[in-house]
Amino acid sequence: VGKSTVDDEVLDDLEEVLVTSDVxxxxxxxxxxxxxxxxxxxxxxxxxxxxxxxxxEIQALLAENNSAxxxxxxxxxHKPYVIMVVGVNGVGKTTTIGKLAxxxxxxxxxxxxxxxxxxxxxxxxxxxxxGERVGVRVVAQAMGSDPASVAYxxxxxxxxxxxxxxxxxxxxxxxxxxxxxxxxxxxxxVMQKVVPGAPHEILLVLDASTGQNAIEQCKxxxxxxxVNALALTKLDGTAKGGVVIGISDQFKIPVKYIGVGxxxxxxQLFNKKEFVDSLFK
Amino acid sequence: MFQNxxxxxxxxxxxxKGQGNITEINVAETMKEIRKALLDADVNYKTAKAxxxxxxxxxxxxxxxxxISPGQLLTKIMNDELTTLMGGSATELDxxxxxxxxxxxxxxxxxxxxxxxxxxxxxxxxxxRKPLLVAGDVYRPAAIDQLQVLGQQVDVPVYADxxxxxxxxxxxxxxxxxxxxxxxxxxxxxxxxxxxxxxxMNEIxxxxxxxxxxxxxxxxxAMTGQDAVNTAKAFNDRLxFTGAVLTKLDGDTRGGAxxxxxxxxxxxxxFIGTGEKMDALDVFHPDRMASRILGM
Ligand SMILES: Nc1nc2c(ncn2[C@@H]2O[C@H](COP(=O)(O)OP(=O)(O)OP(=O)(O)O)[C@@H](O)[C@H]2O)c(=O)[nH]1
Ligand SMILES: Nc1nc2c(ncn2[C@@H]2O[C@H](COP(=O)(O)OP(=O)(O)OP(=O)(O)O)[C@@H](O)[C@H]2O)c(=O)[nH]1
Ligand SMILES: [K+]
Ligand SMILES: [Mg+2]
Ligand SMILES: [Mg+2]
Numbered sequence: 001v002g003k004s005t006v007d008d009e010v011l012d013d014l015e016e017v018l019v020t021s022d023v024x025x026x027x028x029x030x031x032x033x034x035x036x037x038x039x040x041x042x043x044x045x046x047x048x049x050x051x052x053x054x055x056x057e058i059q060a061l062l063a064e065n066n067s068a069x070x071x072x073x074x075x076x077x078h079k080p081y082v083i084m085v086v087g088v089n090g091v092g093k094t095t096t097i098g099k100l101a102x103x104x105x106x107x108x109x110x111x112x113x114x115x116x117x118x119x120x121x122x123x124x125x126x127x128x129x130x131g132e133r134v135g136v137r138v139v140a141q142a143m144g145s146d147p148a149s150v151a152y153x154x155x156x157x158x159x160x161x162x163x164x165x166x167x168x169x170x171x172x173x174x175x176x177x178x179x180x181x182x183x184x185x186x187x188x189x190v191m192q193k194v195v196p197g198a199p200h201e202i203l204l205v206l207d208a209s210t211g212q213n214a215i216e217q218c219k220x221x222x223x224x225x226x227v228n229a230l231a232l233t234k235l236d237g238t239a240k241g242g243v244v245i246g247i248s249d250q251f252k253i254p255v256k257y258i259g260v261g262x263x264x265x266x267x268q269l270f271n272k273k274e275f276v277d278s279l280f281k
Numbered sequence: 282m283f284q285n286x287x288x289x290x291x292x293x294x295x296x297x298k299g300q301g302n303i304t305e306i307n308v309a310e311t312m313k314e315i316r317k318a319l320l321d322a323d324v325n326y327k328t329a330k331a332x333x334x335x336x337x338x339x340x341x342x343x344x345x346x347x348x349i350s351p352g353q354l355l356t357k358i359m360n361d362e363l364t365t366l367m368g369g370s371a372t373e374l375d376x377x378x379x380x381x382x383x384x385x386x387x388x389x390x391x392x393x394x395x396x397x398x399x400x401x402x403x404x405x406x407x408x409x410r411k412p413l414l415v416a417g418d419v420y421r422p423a424a425i426d427q428l429q430v431l432g433q434q435v436d437v438p439v440y441a442d443x444x445x446x447x448x449x450x451x452x453x454x455x456x457x458x459x460x461x462x463x464x465x466x467x468x469x470x471x472x473x474x475x476x477x478x479x480x481x482m483n484e485i486x487x488x489x490x491x492x493x494x495x496x497x498x499x500x501x502x503a504m505t506g507q508d509a510v511n512t513a514k515a516f517n518d519r520l521x522f523t524g525a526v527l528t529k530l531d532g533d534t535r536g537g538a539x540x541x542x543x544x545x546x547x548x549x550x551x552f553i554g555t556g557e558k559m560d561a562l563d564v565f566h567p568d569r570m571a572s573r574i575l576g577m
Contacts, residue, residue: 020326022506025317089529089557090390090502098422120557121394121434122426129422174532209388211323211506213534234389237475239508262389262420 010047011036014054021242021279022211027249031057051280058276062248070256070269073103080112080158080166082191082198084151086184086221087205089172092233092259094123096205097167098130099267100257105136109164114154115140116147116187117171127169133264137161147171147183148190155194168199175220184224203256205231208241218247227251232270233259240279286318286576290352311355312337322535322574325510328544336362356575363571367540371564372524372549376408378495380459382467384452386485386520387500388512389473392528392554394424396500397470398431399554399562404466405437413464415455416441417448417488418472428470435559438464448472448484453491469494476515486519497522498551501538503530509538510545517546527570528554531561539570 011032018028034057039045045053075081083100085093094117101111113131115138117123124140131138139154151168158166170187173180191198204227206214221227230248232241235258244255255270290311312333319329339358375381383400385393397414404410414432416439418424425441432439440455452469459467469492474481489497499522501509516522525542530553539550550565 016326019320020507022323022508025320088504088532090392092390120427121398121430122423125423125426126421133422174529176533177531207390207502207504209502209506209508209512210504211534211538212321213323213504213532216533234475237388237508238477238511239506243506 010050014050017280018242021240023242023279024212024215024246027246030249031061034061055276055280058245058279059272061245062272062276064249069271070254073100073107073269075104075109075165076200078195078197078200080155080163080195080198081200082155082158082195083165083167083201083203084170084188084191084199084225085167085203085205086170086225086227087172088174088217091172091205091207091210092231093172093205094127094130094169095262096203096231096233096257096259096267097127097169098134099259099264101130101136101165101167102134102264103267104165105134110162111136111165111167112154112158112161112163113138114151114166114168116150116154117169118143118145118147118150119171123169123171148187151187152190152194155191155198159194175217181220181224184221188225201229202227203229203231204253205233206241206244206247208232208234209237209239210243212243214243215247215250218251218253222251222253227253229254229256231255231257231259235278236260236266241275242279286314287350287352287356289314289318290355291350308337308340311351315355315359318575319537322537322576323504323506323509323541324537324574325507325541325545328510328541331544332362332366332540356577359575360568360571360577363540363574364568367543367567367570368549368565369567371566372551373564374404374496374524374551376404376410376466379465380413380456380467381410381465381496382456382469382492382494383496383498384469384471384489384492384494384520385498385500386471386516386522387473388475388502391473391500391502392526393473393500394418394427394431394470395557396498396526396528396552396554396562397428397468398435398437399559400552401432401437401466401468402435402559403562405435410466411464412437412466412468413455413459413462414439415452415467415469417452417455417469419446419448419451420472424470424472431559449487449491452488456492467492476512482515482519489520496524498524498526499548500526500528501542503527503536503538503553504532504534505538509541513542513546517548522546522548524549524551526550526552526554527565531555535574535576536570537574540574
């Protein structure tokens with residue numbers, strides 16, 4: 001039997017699903033309001049219909065502020081297409097770079113990686129090993145050297161070598177550390193001396209298990225570097241990554257990639273429908 | 282954001298009548314604010330619900346016509362309650378065995394390897410131990426190098442076996458090495474793993490069997506959201522860990538995961554990580570964490 005209003009119990013259930021997926025209270029309330037409005041408009045709605053409406057509304061929320069889902073591991077018109085990867089500590093930046101390099105190489109691109117994390121213990125070794133694994137060049141300097149200089153070298157080398165894509169790793173940093181955020185701005189600017197308009201993609205990596213702090217991460221990294229793409233990692237676990245719903249609502253930055261494991265093939269393009277469906281599994 | 286929880290609570294109260302005693306009627310709006318604040322701080326959904334019910338019970342009937350505002354009164358009740366829930370006072374490691382074996386476990390990228398280095402330094406310098414670090418991560422690229430660099434920084438030797446791909450054998454050999462060479466403390470770093478990865482969870486159970494650790498520390502990122510309870514529970518079910526470590530608290534996260542973890546597994550949080558450097562380690566203080574979660 002249909003109902004013209006949604007009863008509290010059903011709404012409580014929805015709220016629980018959304019909040020426990022890290023969607024956050026504010027965004028959850030926004031979604032629920034949209035549903036209530038729609039139920040008021042469409043009158044008869046059964047509980048099962050309500051669930052499909054909910055999915056549609058969340059997808060719509062994601063779609064309003066984002067481009068369509070990406071269909072290929074594409075790199076646009078620029079050559080070299082420069083990708084700078086940023087994010088807080090341990091979210092999966094370096095691993096995502098390895099996996100992305102693999103995808104791009106498989107698609108026929110020549111790729112070079114820049115080891116601009118010169119700070120964290122063995123960070124250069126880690127990306128070099130990924131380079132070997134994927135079979136792409138890695139431009140590196142000694143640990144402790146200036147990351148901006150590594151980024152500069154990498155882009156320069158990509159131009160000289162005629163590479164299609166250059167991907168710059170950066171050290172993990174918490175977004176509330178002003179000096180470290182300023183360093184990112186500098187790394188970004190230095191690359192523009194070699195290729196005007198670079199980096200073309202500034203990819204913020206978010207960990208799916210992160211809660212509401214991801215919103216502040218997005219805000220601060222965007223302020224420092226004009227983030228224009230997101231990657232959501234570790235979705236192979238039980239964490240849902242629902243915080244990106246609020247993020248794409250507030251910041252209008254598309255989620256481009258998702259990480260679903262530690263292996264070389266474990267990177268996928270973000271698909272709104274699949275993502276929303278997974279919230280309810 | 283909600284530094285002003287107290288103000289909000291005051292405001293929620295003002296719109297209601299009968300401010301003399303806290304009653305069922307005037308407390309509802311306030312509890313909503315509290316619950317939202319806790320959820321914004323990433324406290325688990327169920328934990329937040331249980332906690333607000335608890336606070337409500339404590340608050341009911343209290344007289345607010347005293348010098349402090351209802352907001353102040355409620356935040357004080359919450360602060361006390363949170364502090365108690367998170368363990369009251371700091372909990373020490375049991376270092377009485379020779380050698381004491383400490384196993385480090387947790388999700389990918391939580392900060393296990395960094396913490397292993399910090400802990401070695403802390404126990405060496407502050408507790409006069411002679412530690413050996415064991416490189417038990419055979420999966421992540423350059424995991425051994427990473428631990429070796431940190432070992433060098435803190436001047437603690439690292440047992441590693443680059444030929445082996447067997448974490449159980451490595452951990453066992455590491456403990457044997459410590460006994461043979463007279464180290465009285467062994468810290469076994471392990472690979473990051475998801476709680477639902479059966480193979481890797483079996484593997485870490487086997488590492489536990491093989492090394493019989495005296496302390497098992499579950500390392501968790503303080504920025505973790507609602508999933509903290511699932512993960513903590515799954516690791517605890519498999520390992521029966523002796524304590525948790527909360528990393529990356531030098532960020533601006535509220536760290537509500539701390540409360541969720543404590544309430545779901547009832548194990549003490551023993552340390553916090555406050556930076557990337559080897560001295561950025563602190564013992565856990567429940568009262569400070571309570572204030573942080575409440576944004577005070
Ligand atoms: N399960 C799973 N693990 C992942 C995924 N992406 C990365 N990881 C793991 O997360 C851990 C940290 O990954 P890194 O790539 O080193 O992270 P990072 O952001 O470069 O770290 P820092 O440079 O130290 O800030 C490693 O154990 C990775 O294997 C993923 O999608 N799923
Ligand atoms: N700011 C900050 N960074 C930290 C802290 N603890 C660890 N990190 C950083 O977090 C990232 C991940 O730390 P690791 O020690 O490699 O984490 P892990 O758990 O060993 O990672 P896997 O072995 O890949 O699972 C690194 O960039 C560390 O420098 C902390 O307390 N504060
Ligand atoms: K998932
Ligand atoms: Mg990295
Ligand atoms: Mg590690």
